[in-house]
Amino acid sequence: MSENMRESMEYDVVIVGAGPAGLSAAIRLKQLDENLDVVVLEKGSEVGAHILSGAVLDPTGINKLIPDWKEKGAPINVAVKEDNFLMLSEKGSKKLPNFAMPPLMNNHGNYIVSMANVCRWMAEQAEALGVEVFPGMACSELVYGENGELKGVVAGEFGKNPDGSEGPGYEPGMELHGKYVFLSEGVRGSLSKQVIAKYDLAKDADVPKFGLGMKEIWEIKPENHNEGEVTHTLGWPLGNEAGGGSFLYHIDNNQVYVGYIIDLNYKNPHLFPYMEFQRWKHHPDIAKVLEGGKRVAYGARAVTKGGFQSMPKACFPGGALLGCSVGLVNLPRIKGNHNAMLSGMAAAEAAHDALKAGRSGDELTAYDTELREGAVGKDLKPVRNVAPMNGKFGPKIGMMLGGFDMWFQTIFKFSLFGTVKHGKNDAESTGKAADYAPIDYPKPDGKLSFDRLTNVSFSATNHAEEQPCHLQLGDPNIPIDVNLPEFAEPAQRYCPAGVYEVLRDDDGSNPRFQINAQNCVHCKTCDIKDPSQNITWVTPQGGEGPNYPNM
The missing domain is CATH 3.50.50.60 (FAD/NAD(P)-binding domain)
Incomplete structure (x- = not known):
């Protein structure tokens, strides 16, 4: 009708x-x-x-x-003037020399923008x-x-x-x-x-591959600001456990874009991407930029990373x-x-x-x-092998092989490796909870790091409650009957907005799966990473979701 x-x-x-x-x-x-x-x-x-x-x-x-x-007034004003690549350890860092980076990594002539x-x-x-x-x-x-x-x-x-x-x-x-x-x-x-x-x-x-990108906008002290600076980091806190890295971009008006991307092919279902992002901000090199500032916006979005062979x-x-x-x-x-x-x-x-x-x-x-x-x-x-090499060999060896491959193709216009396959999709890459140790994350301090629900309030996300849930379960029993015993129900952790919870009675019994769809920032991670591939993201009513001002 x-x-x-x-x-x-x-x-x-x-x-x-x-x-x-x-x-x-x-x-x-x-x-x-x-x-x-x-x-x-x-x-x-x-x-x-x-x-x-x-x-x-x-x-x-x-x-x-x-x-x-430029003449038409496009908001593309902050040219990149400094390009840094850092390898982080827990307490220190090592700057990778720019001359060692493949030419395509050079940000000269690019602009820091709010898309x-x-x-x-x-x-x-x-x-x-x-x-x-x-x-x-x-x-x-x-x-x-x-x-x-x-x-x-x-x-x-x-x-x-x-x-x-x-x-x-x-x-x-x-x-x-x-x-x-x-x-x-x-x-x-x-x-x-x-x-x-x-x-x-x-x-x-080839199979599609994705990462989860989380971003905050910070207003920082003028003395900590360097308009036009672009910094990327690898290493801590993820180490060799999962692929990913960060960005710190100094836009105008004493603001910085602070973000972390974690490859969704990680194996340990106990890994908590959002908390990895929050922990990273406490690294001395990052904390010194943010200290005394304030976070003014937050959001998250999946990122495609399969590349040429996954198109x-x-x-x-x-x-x-x-x-x-x-x-x-x-x-x-x-x-x-x-x-x-x-x-x-x-x-x-x-x-x-x-x-x-x-x-x-x-x-x-x-x-x-x-x-x-x-x-x-x-x-x-020319960069098609970077992601699958990271997935097969881990971030450190994968980065070296990927860097070599990019340099080789820059000079000789072909790859010695051909086209490397990704293998499993991100959902299938998730390991069983019993095979991995839980990860103890420090509690957010409310200054540099924040709990998820507090941060979600800075995304201005909103959904009317009286509508069909836009996060659809193929089988409503799978979260508790399959994902909880086998994978410790990773939806509790991979969602960067706290949409999914496992609730229990006071004595710890009677686990039940709850979907807080109102929190959703439309990142689509659940549609990608759920190990049973049981969640489908569909559009809610128009106009709902996050309301990002300057992301």
Whole structure:
């Protein structure tokens, strides 16, 4: 009945997600043909509300898209002026010489930015060209055409009861149809996941791999601030137990972006990624920057790290996957925004050529080819072995082999190792709890380190309680019957927002699994790391989730 109630609107191109990929596609389409009808649908309350990135921006993408971005007032102002790589021990550090780093690691010419604010500015540029940008419009369903092609999406559905039935204020949403539909949802997008499965887009790809990125914004003392400084660290506290590392970026206005990324292929289910991040801030080199300052924002997001060999086919009947929906992060550079922009432009150009030729609803094969053989592929292919080497040999040996491989390819343009496979996906990598010792984490001090729920309040996340839970269990018995005895139910720890709890009676009996969906910051870690692969993240009502100001 609800489907019959829905109205529909027709566009040339429908774009899901107002991140750098989706907005670049929208802008490029209108640059190519101002008469094209283009719409961008964003689930966040405003453009940028769900954007979280480091971020040091390689400007190659924005240079190609909007060459006069400086004159147009883009919020890209802080050039990198100092580049540091530190190997941490518990009490000290060793600086790695810059000359030893592969040339692609050099941040000269890059900018420290808030990608949330860059996307807000890009949305303004898109709207000035005539693109319709609708925030607060979560896309909950896909619409297929008569020939099995993706035809559109359902957006703006509100008012369901917690059991999924239609409440008294139910609004069925609207179907937005496009001759082509672009999915630029970011990492582990719910619609992208469905499309990849339906069209078997990953059949020729290696398994996808991910990391969990956590970030805080701090206001620090002026004497501790060095605008334009970029510092990355490896080593403590993770050591050789798991892959990952940190970033410390000095933006303007006496602020620093403080973040930690942990590879989600870690084996020890007792590992607590959020607490590793909090413990890291107590290292002397980090604490001296933050002491006397205050944390003003917090957020978390999964990061793609599979690289070139994990890219699924990026085109399918009726549409394309863009940006992190394909997995375009250059892991050693910790950069993907430039590739997201380039992918959006490439998809736009392929769609424009198809529409100009009178085609619609087919596969944009020219886009997939450009993605692999053009600038994006050339950026990703030389670093394709870094992640699998870290996974196979551990961070220390993996870093040495990966560094050698990058240097060798810089000089000789091929790899002695070929293309190394990742092996297991991140969920399958989780070991049994009995095989690993629990980890004792120090209690947060409330000055440098904070408990999860306090930090989540700095993400401004919000969800209406009277709606279906957007964190769906395939089998509600698995968390207690399987994950708790075998893996000590790692959802209690891998979630950076405290969404999942195992509650017990006062005597410790009667364990039960609780989902605090209101806390969710949409990082998607649970959809990736759950060892039973029992959790599926779907979109809540539009406008809900975090409201990041300057991430």
